Amino acid sequence: MEKQIISSRQFTIITLLYSIGTAILIVPASITKALHQDAWIGATLGVLLSLLLVKLFITLGNQTPDKSFIEANNKIFGKYFGTLTSLGFLSLTFFSASELLYFIGSFMQTEIMPETPTLSFAVLFTIIIVFASYLGIEVFARSAELLFPIFMFIFIVFMICISPQINIENIQPIFETKTKPLLISTLTFMSIFSFPLVVLLMFFPSSVNVIKSAQKGFYIGTIIGGGVLIIIIALSTLVIGPTNTSIETFPSYALAQRISIGNFFERIEIIMAIMWIISIYIRTFIYFYATVIGLGHVLKIKDSRPFILPLGMCMIALAQIAHPNIVHSNNYNQKIWPLYSAVFTVLLAILLLIVAKIRNIKNAQNQQNTSSNSQEAKVQIKPQEPKEQAIPEEPKEQATPEEPKEQTKPEEPKEQATPEEPKEQTTPEVPKEQTTPEVPKEQATPEVPKEQPTPEEPKEQTTPEVPKEQTTPEVPKEQPTPEEPKEQATPEEPKEQAKPEEPKKQAKPEEPKEQTTPEKTNNPKTTDLQ
Incomplete structure (x- = not known):
């Protein structure tokens, strides 16, 4: 498969929508159940601590900027242990993609079309994911750019329409929760929000055109995505109340059902569902695409597209048997998923950094040194150019003694200036040959009488202005450097x-x-x- 490149702006949008993902549906209920009215505080702490994880992932990506996460595993850990860790990481991504299909089917069947089986939703959604995987990350990034304005528009409309129903008493009293449940709920929030961000290392350093701006985009996308989740959790608590929020299966959808402006603008929750489908589509594609690319790297196959269709069919089957019911899904997300994701995301990333430093794997630093050296060379070349332009060779050319030689030659035009009146052009040629001996002084005198006995003297008397004109223009031209022409x-x-x-x-x-x-x-x- 050919290497595809995305822009830093596209990477920022992907990070933003990917971090939201399914958290917009399931996180408000789980975190409110543990923290009650202080759920927004736990979400805020989780977003702040997630920035440390982003720093960890960026540092790990800079160790091997030209390789994906699976290739970095094999290079740092070696052939055998690296392959084992890579397979464990791919199991995480593939099972997560299947679980997201389950969430799509469960949400659509529970809230929108209860008589439609979940398999139909899973198949339709998988067709989109498989087709996008065939087209590659570039086309997917462009689709994310198109979907991002739609997502933000719906979200802003959602906040404006629900804001009249806010009740501040629902979040009082503040800071009533104890420290231990606050930390546990914060880690649970981070396991769904920020732990999966390590999957972006499958294409973050190697497939982004500008790495420095993409690093900033990593932080910006994480912060904005976390802000969206904090607002959703806070609005759910303020409008519905902490008790009703913890009971609801999909609190954000129940929140959209409360929108009613003038008993006219209401029942628009299906439009709000578009926002959640967009975010789930982004995360599902990233999980599935990482599985396809990673499997190709493990098996050392250049073109991994033949794996797309079989893995898509397996994903549909796994989605049907992943969770028998919604209760099993909630228990898995609260008890098993945090530990499972922490092992193959945070701990694995830390081990990779430690082993890379022990083995002195510093490809990123070497490339930065070479790039800095090349930039320094360019910077040094640029100031040399003005030096070459300002070297004293040009004044040498202006003040070289060759010019006076050229100025001594035009002394002859003084002799040529006199024979301007006759047509005899052979006379100035003789003084040119006789300039080397000191005779031209004698020749200058006879040439004058040649012109004086002619009957054209009255005409010449009117022309004595010629020597005046010759002295005035020739002196400023010949007198800038030598003073001899004056004498x-x-x-x-x-x-x-x-x-x-x-x-x-x-x-x-x-x-x-x-x-x-x-x-x-x-x-x-x-x-x-x-």
Whole structure:
């Protein structure tokens, strides 16, 4: 059978409805018979002590988070003793499922359809349980989500409608019960309410997606389920009275029969019965599904679905012979069931924890360590990323000396800026090759007279704004890091601007040695050609 996963919210709802179960029908009568008007006090103590059991079950589940309760038995106790304890636990779950079928048949025959045999109710209810077991725990969890709002709505309507008939004198005097009967009744209440919660370990750690939130859901479901039972017991005592509550077989159903608003809204107890059928359905399925899965683990069979139909038929047969009458059922629930359930739920869980610590079985801690290590590694990786983003390599790239090299190269555009007017693009190529020797200073001067003798000088005189524009945009771009472009930009420009004013008359006599004359003679030729 494929592993199925449920959410923590679904697990909380299952825990809530499972803890109520048949307790909503049989607990008010049994606990009121022993404690009378203080029955709600015993129920409150039982819910508070049940939280300790929940802590015990959660600790046991964390020892082997990837295994069910039966698999944990075989791993901790070993092959032989683990198999024996597992079979004893499965006998508890299977017999409890059969007993719940008996309660369904007895309730329906006694209160609703007295002429219908209990076997028919058992068969119809078993069909639903078997079909849900074939579909698996995921589908069952979704059905529990759908049934939970219906349950809570009916319960709230039930409290509102019965509240006008409350009589406070029925719970007086308070704390009249002695300590011994109070403790015995509290343990009896816990045997029906909280002892069976260990069955949830069949899928609690291994089939829940978020374990931490499911642990909180375990506590929340137990508290809310216990609160529902406390309210039912208190309302039964306040409305019916402690004597009538202890006599009734199903006090909560008798309580619903008392609802009457304006002699119009009454006889709605059959609607209230839906609430009890929902809670019994949840607990019966958990018992039966745990038996099927556990038997597959004991026999080491991967797919345990072939056991569903045979076990369902055996459950129907056992339900017919479990209790011959209601008196035998009450004696069993008060005298035999508390001891029987305590052995295979509480004592077995404590033994498993002790043996697991002796044998140093700490799978949960190892997984938590590995998960914490992985989380720490993720946490360490995350702060490293901003370090990599803020490492000083980026300023190195911004302040590397390679940029000034790139800035020395654009010094040539000063020479390229002058030949913007002619179409001769070959002239800037020559200075690029001659930039390595120190000649470009000499080349910068002849290039100016090339442009000055041209008849286009009046046009060029209108364009002296170009060097101004070149100095202003180039300086802010080239001056952020080096100061050299400032020195190169200031001295060279006045040379070019000072010489073009006197080249017409004094350029030839001032520089006769540098043979600029032939070049100047060539310039008019080029201008004539142009």
